[in-house]
Amino acid sequence: MKILYFYQYFSTPKGSWGTRVYEFAGEWVKQGHEVTVVTSVYAKSDIQAKGLLDTQYFDGIQVKIINVTIDNRQGFLKRIWSFIQYALLSSWYALTLSADVVIASSGPITVGLPGLLARYLRKRPLVFETRDLWPDGAIELGILKNKWMIRGAKAFERRCYKASSLIVALSSGMKKHIQLHHAHPNVIDVTNAANIELFATPKAFDGRGVLQQKKYAIYTGNIGAVNNSWWLLHAAHELSKQGRDDIHVVLIGEGQQREALEAEAATLHLKNFIRWGLMPKEELVSFVQHALVSLVPLKGTPVLDTSSPNKFFESLAAGVPVIQNTQGWMKTFLEEHRIGYTVDPNNPKALADVLIELSNQPTEWQEMGERAKHIAAKEFDKTFLANKMLDALKGVVQTNKKRV
DSSP, X not given: OEEEEEOTTOOOTTSSSOOHHHHHHHHHHHTTOEEEXXXXXXXXXXXXXXXXXXXXXXXXXXXXXXXXXXXXXXXXXXXXXXXXXXXXXXXXXXXXXXXXXXXXXXXXXXXXXXXXXHHHXXXXXXXXXXXXXXXXXXXXXXXXXXXXXXXXXXHHXXXXXXXXXXXXXXXXXXXXXXXXXXXXXXXXXXXXXXXXXXXXXXXXXXXXXXXXXXXXXXXXXXXXXXXXXXXXXXXXXXXXXXXXXXXXXXXXXXXXTHHHHHHHHHHTTOSSEEEEOOOOHHHHHHHHHTOSEEEEOOOSOGGGGGOOOHHHHHHHHTTOOEEEOOSSHHHHHHHHHTOEEEOOTTOHHHHHHHHHHHHTOHHHHHHHHHHHHHHHHHHOBHHHHHHHHHHHHHHHHHHHHHHO
16 A cells, blocks of 8 residues: 655654654554655754755655755744645645555645645545644634634635545544534544653663752643743742742753743742753653653643643653643543643642642652553554554545445
């Protein structure tokens, strides 16, 4: 089977970004399928291009790289332009590359353009992978305000869903949302995966002379409004006010709010707030494994209740409890398996109180960590989820052959 995968943020474990597509595609290649990924250059990835269009191979995966840079620190208009550039240039591959099935992985929603061209002009079955509910998220967060842009984005979203033989949602919450609002007959959920071997294999601890094991809460990822990053700074301040500078809040990543957060931390003379830059996933593992908890913060808005962050799954695989602040499937999952906490996204003191409580109860932390590692191996293993999606792709191809 030939699989053509349009995804703008491809990365390997050498980068500082999620590796779902790399891991899934690698598993499919091992099983004898041909996979071509069409991507761009993401600031957190390890992928670089030579020339405008480049072709490279990673563990048998053919990767077509469009030399358009995407960075979370870019302004709104510049990011939109980068999405449009990718959509237009990737359309060439949609029209020229052979494939039995085409996957368009959104966001951004503009990735649907090459998918639609492959569907309508090349008659290839289209699978639409929904990583986040765009444009709903952009509208709720106030990023997308122009009524004509909103109408256009929603119309394009409807067309992408309608044209798709299968929709793959990254969480059960997204699946329910799509079924409710779009009445699509074929929607499945395949969550982000955890590289169990990478995150569960014990690594030596290196706190860079600052951190102590199980004495810090870790956040990895983008530092910005959607990720409720100020909540983390204010929690560190609350810990300091309560005399618990021994518990650190550590942010590893980059983003638009990074400079402002660091400036405020300096103004408040916080000794327990640390921000380190991007690091390869292979290096990041040790910091996750030895943390007291992993933080998965998001802005308190309904559409983000459906989110499926990589860090959630990787933290559980590392045997680390999670503290998050959405009211959707993650809250239910943590409560059901007793492997973490859900805290009010507008109450940093509540976060500080939970960190103090957990730090004072090492036995409870250990039991939660053991349960987390067990459930991650059972439900979020990358090979299991890759095969789940592959089975669905095979079904789409077989149905298409019968129609033809």
